[in-house]
Amino acid sequence: MPSFVMPASRKPDSTPAPAAVTAVGLRKSYGDRTVLDGIDLRIPAGSVFALLGPNGAGKTTTVKILSTLVGADGGHAQVGGHDLVTSPDGVRAAIGVTGQFSAVDGLITGEENMLLMADLHHLPRGEGRRVAAELLARFDLAEVARKPASGYSGGMKRRLDLAMTLVGNPRIIFLDEPTTGLDPRSRHTMWGIVRELVAQGVTVLLTTQYLDEADELADRIAVLDGGRIVAEGTAEELKRLVPGGHVRLRFTDPAAHRAAAAALADAERDDAALTLRIPGDGSQRTLRAILDRLDAAGVEADELTVRTPDLDDVFFALTGGPTPPHRTQEVVR
Amino acid sequence: MSSLSLAVRDSSTMLRRNLLHARRYPSLTLNLLLTPVVLLLLFVYVFGDVMSAGIGGAGADRSAYVAYLVPGILLMTIGGTTVGTAVSVSNDMTEGIVARFRTMAIHRGSVLTGHVVGSVLQAVLSVVLVGAVGVAIGFRSTDATVLEWFAAFGLLTLFALALTWIAVGMGMVSPSAEAASNNALPLIFLPLVSSAFVPLDAMPGWFRPIAEYQPFTPAIETLRGLLLGTGIGHNGWLAVAWCLGLSALGHRWSKRVFDRDPR
Numbered sequence: 291m292p293s294f295v296m297p298a299s300r301k302p303d304s305t306p307a308p309a310a311v312t313a314v315g316l317r318k319s320y321g322d323r324t325v326l327d328g329i330d331l332r333i334p335a336g337s338v339f340a341l342l343g344p345n346g347a348g349k350t351t352t353v354k355i356l357s358t359l360v361g362a363d364g365g366h367a368q369v370g371g372h373d374l375v376t377s378p379d380g381v382r383a384a385i386g387v388t389g390q391f392s393a394v395d396g397l398i399t400g401e402e403n404m405l406l407m408a409d410l411h412h413l414p415r416g417e418g419r420r421v422a423a424e425l426l427a428r429f430d431l432a433e434v435a436r437k438p439a440s441g442y443s444g445g446m447k448r449r450l451d452l453a454m455t456l457v458g459n460p461r462i463i464f465l466d467e468p469t470t471g472l473d474p475r476s477r478h479t480m481w482g483i484v485r486e487l488v489a490q491g492v493t494v495l496l497t498t499q500y501l502d503e504a505d506e507l508a509d510r511i512a513v514l515d516g517g518r519i520v521a522e523g524t525a526e527e528l529k530r531l532v533p534g535g536h537v538r539l540r541f542t543d544p545a546a547h548r549a550a551a552a553a554l555a556d557a558e559r560d561d562a563a564l565t566l567r568i569p570g571d572g573s574q575r576t577l578r579a580i581l582d583r584l585d586a587a588g589v590e591a592d593e594l595t596v597r598t599p600d601l602d603d604v605f606f607a608l609t610g611g612p613t614p615p616h617r618t619q620e621v622v623r
Numbered sequence: 624m625s626s627l628s629l630a631v632r633d634s635s636t637m638l639r640r641n642l643l644h645a646r647r648y649p650s651l652t653l654n655l656l657l658t659p660v661v662l663l664l665l666f667v668y669v670f671g672d673v674m675s676a677g678i679g680g681a682g683a684d685r686s687a688y689v690a691y692l693v694p695g696i697l698l699m700t701i702g703g704t705t706v707g708t709a710v711s712v713s714n715d716m717t718e719g720i721v722a723r724f725r726t727m728a729i730h731r732g733s734v735l736t737g738h739v740v741g742s743v744l745q746a747v748l749s750v751v752l753v754g755a756v757g758v759a760i761g762f763r764s765t766d767a768t769v770l771e772w773f774a775a776f777g778l779l780t781l782f783a784l785a786l787t788w789i790a791v792g793m794g795m796v797s798p799s800a801e802a803a804s805n806n807a808l809p810l811i812f813l814p815l816v817s818s819a820f821v822p823l824d825a826m827p828g829w830f831r832p833i834a835e836y837q838p839f840t841p842a843i844e845t846l847r848g849l850l851l852g853t854g855i856g857h858n859g860w861l862a863v864a865w866c867l868g869l870s871a872l873g874h875r876w877s878k879r880v881f882d883r884d885p886r
Binding site: 385398 | 639640643
């Protein structure tokens with residue numbers, strides 16, 4: 291697969307690779323603790339890819355490796371057409387990193403942070419000032435630009451962090467848990483910013499522990515657990531992986547509940563709550579079948595709800611929820 | 624851009640950042656200046672008469688001891704400011720900003736070079752400030768030629784470079800600012816057990832090797848010789864050797880730790 295996917299890799303300048311990021315068999319351990327246990331990734335240019343997983347799944351380690359911050363113990367990867375090992379500076383020139391481990395210089399002001407980035411990207415002085423001012427205004431930081439960054443709120447720091455990342459106009463951006471710890475408003479602001487970047491053709495690799503965030507932003511999602519990718523696909527594809535869709539009927543009259551249970555033999559019965567759960571995808575056809583059988587039995591439900599599986603179901607099914615991780619791997623195999 | 628001009632450009636950007644830190648938060652540097660100044664005043668005005676009698680024999684006045692003391696205090700000032708270097712390097716490494724620098728296509732050594740050059744400049748400036756206090760209380764260079772002045776300045780700068788590289792290494796391996804300031808204590812402690820306050824031959828015999836085989840004593844003796852015309856002897860070469868050795872050691876140490884993968 292690798293040699294097939296990346297024929298352009300040997301001449302990154304003449305034929306641009308269709309994938310912005312490819313990784314094959316990335317492994318990393320700290321001591322005898324295996325953090326990444328063979329990760330394969332392929333992120334098409336211009337798309338948003340989410341790495342979803344609980345704490346300690348290896349999300350940040352993946353980003354650290356792909357951003358050249360730490361070396362992998364095994365496997366290989368290319369970012370922006372450059373090999374991580376043979377051309378780390380090529381990778382660095384193509385990427386921008388924002389998130390948990392990347393940060394701002396708290397001792398100087400937001401503006402000084404921006405100008406520092408402009409200087410390190412070797413922008414001419416005037417252009418550096420212009421880019422800094424533009425980004426500060428765009429990220430709603432113009433008012434606090436002259437204040438030390440250490441005094442910024444969490445949301446402001448994260449915005450400054452991302453603004454600094456954008457000074458170099460990177461084509462590939464790694465966002466490591468960009469909204470962890472942010473209030474809902476800052477989260478939505480951050481999402482808006484990410485969508486704008488994508489509209490400009492930037493490739494985004496996002497890590498998150500929030501399912502709605504992955505659902506909201508990502509074209510493709512990989513679920514990471516215990517250092518392995520346990521599932522990958524679009525949000526819809528992932529949702530199809532788990533059963534869990536059902537129609538729920540609720541009754542107030544125990545007699546009606548009993549009669550309905552008799553009519554719907556495949557229903558899961560809860561006598562205490564007076565409910566019935568009928569497995570199904572909630573399509574018009576299933577609903578009509580259920581209602582027909584209820585009509586035939588002459589009972590009427592007091593409430594009918596259709597529940598489709600959401601990413602939460604996928605997440606818990608694949609990562610084993612609160613149970614130990616070894617169960618997860620059984621699910622995968 | 625050639626790699627040399629990239630190195631110079633990124634290093635000067637990092638230097639500007641470090642000087643900005645120092646300018647924005649001068650209290651750290653100023654606090655570190657307090658120790659040598661207080662010791663200078665204490666030894667001159669409180670212990671001065673006794674010390675002068677001990678050094679110059681009967682009849683020597685306080686100014687003889689001022690002359691004896693100031694070179695040591697100047698080198699001690701350098702030791703003090705480099706403690707600040709260890710603290711700020713350690714702060715930097717624990718903040719995420721250095722992780723950001725590592726993921727950028729910049730000259731890799733520039734982060735450390737910026738710290739080192741900034742620290743040497745601060746040390747030299749501190750020496751000038753403390754030296755001014757020395758002059759104010761009566762220190763005069765008796766017979767230094769222009770050449771000797773240059774040599775003295777060169778020695779102070781080289782000494783600052785040596786201690787700075789060691790301090791950068793200490794800062795790199797310290798997990799927190801507190802740990803860094805503890806680890807860097809020898810830089811303040813060593814001059815106290817050197818020939819800064821009393822001559823070697825006034826020390827008890829068992830103690831003399833401690834004072835003799837360390838970088839401060841030969842550097843102090845050399846500076847005294849340059850400014851006051853006392854004998855330098857082999858101390859000049861010893862001082863330069865210590866400085867070059869420490870610089871090389873600190874440089875290799877810091878670079879090795881910096882090139883290691885952060886956790």
